[in-house]
Amino acid sequence: MKTWILIIALALGTVLMKTIGPVLAGGRQPPAPLTRVIALVAPALISALIVTGTFTDGRQLVIDARAAGVAVGAVALWFRVPAVLAMIMGGTVCALLRLAI
Amino acid sequence: MPLALPIAAVGMSFGILASPLLGAVAPILMSAVVWSGTAQFAALSILIPGGGIALAASAGLLANTRFLPMGFAIAPSMTGGLLRRFFTGTVLADASFVIGHRGGGRFDIGALAWAFPVQWLSWVGGTVAGVAGAAAIGDPRRWGLDVFFPVFYLSLLLPELFPARAPRNKRSITVAGMAAAITLLLTPVTAPGVPVLVAAAAALIGLRPPRQPNAQARTGDEA
Secondary structure (H helix, E strand, O other), X not given: OHHHHHHHHHHHHHHHHHHHHHHHOOOOOOOXXXXXXXXXXXXXXXXXXXXXXXXXXXXXXXXXXXHHHHHHHHHHHHOOOOHHHHHHHHHHHHHHHHHHO | OOOHHHHHHHHHHHHHHHHHHHOOHHHHHHHHHOOOHHHHHHHHHHHOOOOOHHHHXXXXXXXXXXXXXXXXXXHHHOOOOHHHHHHHHHOXXXXXXXXXXXXXXXXXXXXXXXXXXHHHHHHHHHHHHHHHHHHHHOOHHHHXXXXXXXXXXXXXXXXXXXXXOOOXXXXXXXXXXXXXXXHHXXXXXXXXXXXXXXXXXXXXXXXXXXXXXXXXXXXXXXX
16 A cells, blocks of 8 residues: 555656646746755765665664675776676675675 | 667666565556656665655655756757647656757757657566566575665766766765765664655755856756
Protein backbone atom coordinates (compact mmCIF):
# COMPACT_ATOMS: atom_id res chain seq x y z
CA MET A 1 0.00 0.00 0.00
CA LYS A 2 2.67 2.47 1.06
CA THR A 3 4.68 1.57 -2.03
CA TRP A 4 1.78 2.62 -4.25
CA ILE A 5 1.54 5.96 -2.45
CA LEU A 6 5.25 6.46 -3.07
CA ILE A 7 4.88 5.61 -6.77
CA ILE A 8 1.91 7.94 -7.22
CA ALA A 9 3.62 10.80 -5.33
CA LEU A 10 6.80 10.44 -7.39
CA ALA A 11 4.91 10.18 -10.68
CA LEU A 12 2.65 13.18 -10.07
CA GLY A 13 5.40 15.32 -8.59
CA THR A 14 7.73 14.58 -11.49
CA VAL A 15 5.10 15.43 -14.10
CA LEU A 16 4.32 18.64 -12.22
CA MET A 17 7.94 19.78 -12.24
CA LYS A 18 8.40 18.90 -15.89
CA THR A 19 5.28 20.71 -17.04
CA ILE A 20 5.12 23.93 -14.99
CA GLY A 21 7.60 25.64 -17.32
CA PRO A 22 6.02 24.54 -20.62
CA VAL A 23 2.47 25.31 -19.41
CA LEU A 24 3.28 28.78 -18.12
CA ALA A 25 5.59 29.41 -21.09
CA GLY A 26 5.43 32.91 -22.53
CA GLY A 27 9.13 33.40 -21.84
CA ARG A 28 8.44 33.81 -18.14
CA GLN A 29 11.20 32.62 -15.83
CA PRO A 30 11.20 31.82 -12.12
CA PRO A 31 12.97 34.44 -9.97
CA ALA A 32 16.78 34.31 -10.31
CA PRO A 33 17.56 33.37 -6.67
CA LEU A 34 15.08 30.48 -6.89
CA THR A 35 16.65 29.28 -10.13
CA ARG A 36 20.08 29.34 -8.49
CA VAL A 37 18.86 27.33 -5.50
CA ILE A 38 17.11 24.79 -7.74
CA ALA A 39 20.28 24.35 -9.78
CA LEU A 40 22.19 23.55 -6.58
CA VAL A 41 19.66 21.07 -5.14
CA ALA A 42 20.86 18.27 -7.42
CA PRO A 43 24.57 18.44 -6.49
CA ALA A 44 23.67 18.73 -2.77
CA LEU A 45 21.25 15.82 -2.80
CA ILE A 46 23.41 13.60 -4.99
CA SER A 47 26.50 14.25 -2.87
CA ALA A 48 24.52 13.31 0.27
CA LEU A 49 23.32 10.11 -1.44
CA ILE A 50 26.89 9.19 -2.40
CA VAL A 51 28.05 9.59 1.21
CA THR A 52 25.06 7.58 2.47
CA GLY A 53 25.62 4.78 -0.03
CA THR A 54 29.36 4.59 0.63
CA PHE A 55 30.07 5.32 4.28
CA THR A 56 26.94 4.52 6.26
CA ASP A 57 25.37 1.34 7.57
CA GLY A 58 22.13 2.22 9.31
CA ARG A 59 23.19 4.90 11.79
CA GLN A 60 26.83 3.93 11.78
CA LEU A 61 29.63 5.49 9.81
CA VAL A 62 31.75 2.73 8.32
CA ILE A 63 34.59 2.23 5.87
CA ASP A 64 34.18 -1.15 4.23
CA ALA A 65 34.43 -2.85 0.84
CA ARG A 66 32.00 -0.32 -0.63
CA ALA A 67 34.50 2.52 -0.14
CA ALA A 68 37.04 0.67 -2.27
CA GLY A 69 34.44 -0.10 -4.92
CA VAL A 70 33.27 3.51 -5.08
CA ALA A 71 36.88 4.73 -5.26
CA VAL A 72 37.50 2.48 -8.26
CA GLY A 73 34.26 3.68 -9.86
CA ALA A 74 35.25 7.32 -9.23
CA VAL A 75 38.66 6.88 -10.84
CA ALA A 76 37.04 5.15 -13.82
CA LEU A 77 34.51 7.97 -14.23
CA TRP A 78 37.27 10.55 -13.94
CA PHE A 79 38.93 8.97 -16.98
CA ARG A 80 35.61 9.12 -18.83
CA VAL A 81 34.77 5.44 -18.63
CA PRO A 82 31.01 5.10 -19.38
CA ALA A 83 28.84 5.09 -16.27
CA VAL A 84 27.54 1.55 -16.64
CA LEU A 85 31.07 0.17 -17.02
CA ALA A 86 32.25 2.17 -14.00
CA MET A 87 29.36 0.75 -11.97
CA ILE A 88 30.32 -2.80 -12.94
CA MET A 89 34.01 -2.15 -12.15
CA GLY A 90 33.15 -0.72 -8.71
CA GLY A 91 30.73 -3.54 -7.97
CA THR A 92 33.27 -6.19 -8.98
CA VAL A 93 35.99 -4.74 -6.75
CA CYS A 94 33.55 -4.55 -3.85
CA ALA A 95 32.34 -8.14 -4.36
CA LEU A 96 35.90 -9.49 -4.62
CA LEU A 97 36.92 -7.67 -1.44
CA ARG A 98 33.93 -9.12 0.40
CA LEU A 99 34.97 -12.59 -0.74
CA ALA A 100 38.55 -12.00 0.42
CA ILE A 101 37.77 -10.54 3.84
CA MET B 1 20.06 5.40 -30.53
CA PRO B 2 23.36 4.97 -28.64
CA LEU B 3 21.67 5.86 -25.35
CA ALA B 4 19.26 2.93 -25.34
CA LEU B 5 21.82 0.43 -24.06
CA PRO B 6 23.13 2.35 -21.03
CA ILE B 7 19.57 3.39 -20.11
CA ALA B 8 18.47 -0.25 -20.22
CA ALA B 9 21.49 -1.25 -18.13
CA VAL B 10 20.72 1.30 -15.42
CA GLY B 11 17.06 0.27 -15.55
CA MET B 12 18.16 -3.32 -15.09
CA SER B 13 20.24 -2.47 -12.03
CA PHE B 14 17.24 -0.62 -10.62
CA GLY B 15 15.09 -3.72 -11.11
CA ILE B 16 17.70 -5.96 -9.46
CA LEU B 17 18.12 -3.65 -6.46
CA ALA B 18 14.46 -2.76 -6.01
CA SER B 19 12.74 -6.13 -6.30
CA PRO B 20 14.11 -7.72 -3.08
CA LEU B 21 12.44 -4.83 -1.22
CA LEU B 22 9.41 -3.93 -3.36
CA GLY B 23 8.51 -7.19 -5.09
CA ALA B 24 8.17 -7.72 -8.82
CA VAL B 25 5.30 -5.47 -9.88
CA ALA B 26 6.08 -2.24 -8.02
CA PRO B 27 9.55 -1.58 -9.52
CA ILE B 28 8.25 -2.14 -13.06
CA LEU B 29 5.22 0.05 -12.50
CA MET B 30 7.45 2.69 -10.93
CA SER B 31 9.75 2.73 -13.94
CA ALA B 32 6.73 2.95 -16.25
CA VAL B 33 5.01 5.90 -14.57
CA VAL B 34 7.81 7.76 -12.75
CA TRP B 35 10.34 7.17 -15.51
CA SER B 36 13.22 8.91 -13.81
CA GLY B 37 16.30 6.98 -12.79
CA THR B 38 17.61 9.62 -10.40
CA ALA B 39 14.30 9.91 -8.52
CA GLN B 40 13.79 6.15 -8.36
CA PHE B 41 17.33 5.45 -7.15
CA ALA B 42 17.09 8.28 -4.62
CA ALA B 43 13.82 6.93 -3.19
CA LEU B 44 15.25 3.41 -3.08
CA SER B 45 18.41 4.65 -1.33
CA ILE B 46 16.22 5.96 1.48
CA LEU B 47 13.98 2.87 1.67
CA ILE B 48 16.74 0.25 1.79
CA PRO B 49 18.33 1.36 5.10
CA GLY B 50 14.83 1.70 6.61
CA GLY B 51 13.77 5.26 5.83
CA GLY B 52 10.03 5.95 5.60
CA ILE B 53 7.83 6.55 2.58
CA ALA B 54 7.55 10.31 3.14
CA LEU B 55 11.33 10.70 3.29
CA ALA B 56 11.76 8.49 0.22
CA ALA B 57 9.21 10.49 -1.77
CA SER B 58 10.82 13.78 -0.70
CA ALA B 59 14.28 12.62 -1.76
CA GLY B 60 12.94 11.40 -5.10
CA LEU B 61 11.14 14.64 -5.79
CA LEU B 62 14.08 16.80 -4.69
CA ALA B 63 16.20 14.83 -7.14
CA ASN B 64 13.77 15.88 -9.85
CA THR B 65 13.64 19.61 -9.08
CA ARG B 66 16.19 19.90 -11.88
CA PHE B 67 13.28 19.50 -14.31
CA LEU B 68 11.85 22.86 -13.22
CA PRO B 69 14.58 24.99 -14.88
CA MET B 70 14.76 22.51 -17.76
CA GLY B 71 11.03 22.96 -18.37
CA PHE B 72 11.40 26.71 -18.37
CA ALA B 73 14.37 26.42 -20.71
CA ILE B 74 12.50 24.49 -23.40
CA ALA B 75 9.24 26.44 -23.07
CA PRO B 76 10.14 29.30 -25.48
CA SER B 77 10.91 26.78 -28.25
CA MET B 78 7.48 25.19 -27.97
CA THR B 79 4.49 25.72 -30.21
CA GLY B 80 0.88 24.65 -29.95
CA GLY B 81 -1.81 24.83 -27.32
CA LEU B 82 -1.70 24.27 -23.62
CA LEU B 83 -2.42 20.55 -23.79
CA ARG B 84 0.25 19.94 -26.37
CA ARG B 85 2.83 21.84 -24.33
CA PHE B 86 1.79 19.90 -21.23
CA PHE B 87 2.34 16.53 -22.91
CA THR B 88 5.61 17.64 -24.47
CA GLY B 89 6.69 18.64 -20.96
CA THR B 90 5.84 15.23 -19.53
CA VAL B 91 8.19 13.45 -21.95
CA LEU B 92 11.12 15.66 -20.95
CA ALA B 93 14.16 13.76 -19.65
CA ASP B 94 17.84 14.43 -19.05
CA ALA B 95 18.97 12.70 -22.21
CA SER B 96 16.27 14.19 -24.44
CA PHE B 97 17.09 17.64 -23.08
CA VAL B 98 20.64 17.17 -24.34
CA ILE B 99 19.50 15.55 -27.60
CA GLY B 100 17.08 18.41 -28.34
CA HIS B 101 19.50 21.21 -27.42
CA ARG B 102 20.51 23.25 -30.46
CA GLY B 103 22.63 25.81 -28.63
CA GLY B 104 21.86 29.39 -27.72
CA GLY B 105 18.82 28.43 -25.67
CA ARG B 106 16.97 26.93 -28.67
CA PHE B 107 15.53 23.43 -28.63
CA ASP B 108 14.36 21.08 -31.34
CA ILE B 109 11.12 20.00 -29.68
CA GLY B 110 10.51 17.28 -32.28
CA ALA B 111 13.87 15.63 -31.58
CA LEU B 112 13.23 16.01 -27.88
CA ALA B 113 9.81 14.37 -28.05
CA TRP B 114 10.91 11.55 -30.36
CA ALA B 115 13.69 10.57 -27.97
CA PHE B 116 10.95 9.61 -25.52
CA PRO B 117 9.66 6.25 -26.85
CA VAL B 118 13.16 4.83 -27.24
CA GLN B 119 14.24 5.91 -23.77
CA TRP B 120 11.00 4.81 -22.16
CA LEU B 121 11.13 1.36 -23.72
CA SER B 122 14.78 0.81 -22.76
CA TRP B 123 14.14 2.02 -19.22
CA VAL B 124 11.06 -0.11 -18.59
CA GLY B 125 12.45 -3.09 -20.52
CA GLY B 126 15.66 -2.89 -18.50
CA THR B 127 13.69 -2.83 -15.26
CA VAL B 128 11.68 -5.89 -16.31
CA ALA B 129 14.92 -7.74 -17.13
CA GLY B 130 16.38 -6.71 -13.76
CA VAL B 131 13.34 -7.87 -11.82
CA ALA B 132 13.34 -11.15 -13.75
CA GLY B 133 17.02 -11.70 -13.03
CA ALA B 134 16.84 -10.63 -9.39
CA ALA B 135 15.72 -14.03 -8.12
CA ALA B 136 18.70 -15.72 -9.76
CA ILE B 137 21.07 -13.10 -8.36
CA GLY B 138 19.77 -13.27 -4.79
CA ASP B 139 21.34 -10.84 -2.33
CA PRO B 140 22.56 -7.88 -4.42
CA ARG B 141 25.32 -7.23 -1.87
CA ARG B 142 26.96 -10.54 -2.67
CA TRP B 143 27.78 -9.19 -6.14
CA GLY B 144 28.71 -5.73 -4.95
CA LEU B 145 25.60 -4.33 -6.62
CA ASP B 146 24.95 -1.98 -3.69
CA VAL B 147 27.97 -0.02 -4.97
CA PHE B 148 25.94 0.73 -8.12
CA PHE B 149 24.08 3.46 -6.22
CA PRO B 150 27.03 5.68 -5.27
CA VAL B 151 28.86 5.10 -8.56
CA PHE B 152 25.71 5.94 -10.53
CA TYR B 153 25.33 9.14 -8.49
CA LEU B 154 29.00 9.99 -9.07
CA SER B 155 28.42 9.66 -12.80
CA LEU B 156 25.77 12.38 -12.44
CA LEU B 157 27.74 14.56 -10.03
CA LEU B 158 31.21 14.64 -11.58
CA PRO B 159 30.17 16.23 -14.93
CA GLU B 160 28.17 18.79 -12.97
CA LEU B 161 31.15 19.76 -10.78
CA PHE B 162 33.80 19.46 -13.48
CA PRO B 163 32.15 20.15 -16.86
CA ALA B 164 34.11 18.97 -19.89
CA ARG B 165 34.14 22.25 -21.76
CA ALA B 166 33.76 24.84 -18.98
CA PRO B 167 35.63 25.87 -15.84
CA ARG B 168 34.86 23.80 -12.77
CA ASN B 169 31.64 24.78 -11.06
CA LYS B 170 32.97 26.20 -7.78
CA ARG B 171 29.63 26.79 -6.20
CA SER B 172 28.36 23.29 -6.91
CA ILE B 173 31.61 21.91 -5.47
CA THR B 174 31.09 23.93 -2.28
CA VAL B 175 27.48 22.78 -2.00
CA ALA B 176 28.42 19.14 -2.64
CA GLY B 177 31.10 19.37 0.07
CA MET B 178 28.70 20.94 2.56
CA ALA B 179 26.06 18.30 1.82
CA ALA B 180 28.59 15.50 2.32
CA ALA B 181 29.68 16.99 5.66
CA ILE B 182 26.09 17.43 6.86
CA THR B 183 25.31 13.81 5.96
CA LEU B 184 28.35 12.50 7.86
CA LEU B 185 27.49 14.60 10.92
CA LEU B 186 23.79 13.73 11.04
CA THR B 187 23.91 10.01 10.19
CA PRO B 188 24.76 8.83 13.74
CA VAL B 189 22.10 11.01 15.36
CA THR B 190 19.03 10.94 13.07
CA ALA B 191 16.74 8.37 11.44
CA PRO B 192 17.76 6.93 8.03
CA GLY B 193 16.86 9.30 5.20
CA VAL B 194 16.83 12.45 7.31
CA PRO B 195 20.48 13.41 6.75
CA VAL B 196 20.03 13.35 2.97
CA LEU B 197 17.10 15.75 3.09
CA VAL B 198 18.76 18.14 5.52
CA ALA B 199 21.88 18.06 3.36
CA ALA B 200 19.82 19.16 0.35
CA ALA B 201 19.28 22.44 2.22
CA ALA B 202 22.93 23.26 1.43
CA ALA B 203 21.51 24.42 -1.90
CA LEU B 204 20.13 27.46 -0.10
CA ILE B 205 23.50 29.18 -0.44
CA GLY B 206 22.24 29.79 -3.98
CA LEU B 207 20.12 32.59 -2.49
CA ARG B 208 23.31 34.64 -2.34
CA PRO B 209 24.05 36.24 -5.69
CA PRO B 210 27.00 34.63 -7.48
CA ARG B 211 30.36 36.32 -7.44
CA GLN B 212 31.17 35.71 -11.09
CA PRO B 213 28.61 37.35 -13.38
CA ASN B 214 28.50 34.44 -15.84
CA ALA B 215 27.70 31.76 -13.25
CA GLN B 216 24.02 32.55 -13.45
CA ALA B 217 23.79 32.00 -17.19
CA ARG B 218 24.82 28.39 -16.63
CA THR B 219 21.92 27.46 -14.39
CA GLY B 220 19.53 26.80 -17.27
CA ASP B 221 21.94 24.42 -18.90
CA GLU B 222 21.79 21.60 -16.37
CA ALA B 223 21.50 18.28 -18.06
